[in-house]
Amino acid sequence: MASLKLKNMYKRYSGGVTAVNDFNLDIEHNEFIVFVGPSGCGKTTTLRMIAGLEEITEGELYIGDKLMNDVAPKDRDIAMVFQNYALYPHMTVFDNMAFGLKLRKTPKDEIKKRVHEAAKILDIEHLLDRKPKALSGGQRQRVALGRAIVREPKVFLMDEPLSNLDAKLRVQMRTEIGRLHHRLNTTFIYVTHDQTEALTMGTRIVVMKDGYIQQVDTPTALYDRPNNMFVATFIGSPQMNIITAKLEKQGNDLHLLFGKNDIKLPEGKAKKLEGTDYIGKEVLVGVRPEHIRDEAMYLESMPESVIESKVDLVEMLGAETYLYLVVEGAMATVTARVNARSKTRTGDVIKVAIDANKIHLFDKETERTII
Ligand code: ATP
Known part of the structure; x- marks a missing residue:
């Protein structure tokens, strides 16, 4: 079970940029939260603070009831999927997926079991011996997801995981990630600048602009009852x-x-x-x-x-x-x-x-x- 609490969180970069301003959000176990907003609004920075890849300048982050500000990324029980997949080119799909578990000294049999299970869920069992360069974009994305799944994390973080795929594959993977969320019964936090992705995937959506949260709501509520003109025109296509x-x-x-x-x-x-x-x-x-x-x-x-x-x-x-x-x-x-x-x-x-x-x-x- 993983709930998260982001309390009065700020990110100030050296050079005077405040990328995230007074971010407050309670996330319940098993929610699919989407951070959405135009380029530079602070969504990636917020996700990276949750992952521990970026220091929190001010404020508190809790996973469950444990304060995480000073906990190393590897000890946060989260897995992150990046836009560029970040696969190791010299390793097979199996080894890419197994890598995190090997580092953790997971027993060999257990690694094998988890990799095969994840590969089955993602329909990539037949690709386990291949290297990333012999895979299509969609298949690479599946491997990146697989690598996250085998770790059985409490929280999945995803930063624009579909943006390198063509339009058709993007729609297909959107449904698959939705299904995965259903099946894994864990908390997902997903970053995108694409309002359609946000509306179709999120159980709740956080709309951001210039480092500030504009509104947190369900897709329907955002569409029907926007707080301000920014949200009203950002959500919905063609726009209001x-x-x-x-x-x-x-x-x-x-x-x-x-x-x-x-x-x-x-x-x-x-x-x-x-x-x-x-x-x-x-x-x-x-x-x-x-x-x-x-x-x-x-x-x-x-x-x-x-x-x-x-x-x-x-x-x-x-x-x-x-x-x-x-x-x-x-x-x-x-x-x-x-x-x-x-x-x-x-x-x-x-x-x-x-x-x-x-x-x-x-x-x-x-x-x-x-x-
Ligand atoms: P995008 O969709 O383009 O990735 P984003 O909403 O994810 O945008 P962030 O990457 O979080 O936005 O960036 C928020 C702000 O912080 C931007 O103004 C960006 O230029 C700035 N920023 C990000 N990283 C740094 C850094 N390392 N040093 C200084 N400023 C940064």
């Missing part, structure tokens, strides 16, 4: 549309105005804004592409949130179609995700309906979520 609009009171109702467009806010949303300073001011409106539709049934059922647009580009992807729309009052092109059989063509001037129940509003200055 952001439009600056004026929030105006008209009678008892609240409306969002941009260009010539006027969207009435549903009662439930309007109620939450009552008595706030935002009325009469500009706010940032967030709308996910799937909540902007060109089909007649949506236009008819949502007459109070229909806007005009000119179609800049149509992208048919098989199962769905993306429309890139020029909307008056919107600074950037607005993306809509519509039915694959949409009749809309590039150059058309069309009406689209926005599902106002799904709108997010952000503060223009702080970019924090208002509703």
Whole structure:
């Protein structure tokens, strides 16, 4: 069983870079935690502090209830899988997988048993006599995973383990790592800059930016209830549309105005804004592409949130179609995700309906979520 506690952790590199700021996180046994964020946000540094490969400048790290700050990496009962696999080129797959166990003076029979078991799980039994250079990228990745599995660690740490694989293999290995997590019944911490990987693999996701945690949540909660505009636009593909609009009171109702467009806010949303300073001011409106539709049934059922647009580009992807729309009052092109059989063509001037129940509003200055 391995739970982890990261308490007020900081990493300051010499030269004045604070890579990780006041990182706080409790991880339960058997969670699949993903650290995600753009390049340089501090995710690798955090993982390396957990592994013991990087000193913790300030704060505390516990695995179980044991303080780990000054415990050597080899004594932390963790295994790390790196992006470049870090296999020994002159050793066979078997020896690569057995290496850590040999160092620990594990009995030969036990080593053999564990390597064969891991190789079976990963479907690489037929490759045990080969050297790494005779393996494909996907097979090397499996060996790297195998080397971690044989150690039977309490915690698996993975730093972008799939980024050297082609797109198809990446999707396949994603499922396999998920299955592995299920089977091994241990704690996984996984670093990626790819939000799709994070959403599909994590039981909880830690979104980071500039060394700070932005939000820790389940994939669904992150997608549906982002804390701020950064999380809202980072999670989800194509990304959430952001439009600056004026929030105006008209009678008892609240409306969002941009260009010539006027969207009435549903009662439930309007109620939450009552008595706030935002009325009469500009706010940032967030709308996910799937909540902007060109089909007649949506236009008819949502007459109070229909806007005009000119179609800049149509992208048919098989199962769905993306429309890139020029909307008056919107600074950037607005993306809509519509039915694959949409009749809309590039150059058309069309009406689209926005599902106002799904709108997010952000503060223009702080970019924090208002509703
Ligand atoms: P990437 O996805 O590009 O690997 P990351 O989110 O994992 O990014 P880190 O590698 O943790 O980010 O780096 C966080 C910050 O710390 C960056 O600004 C980076 O330049 C800086 N940094 C990392 N290692 C060092 C170091 N050894 N000395 C000084 N600064 C460093």
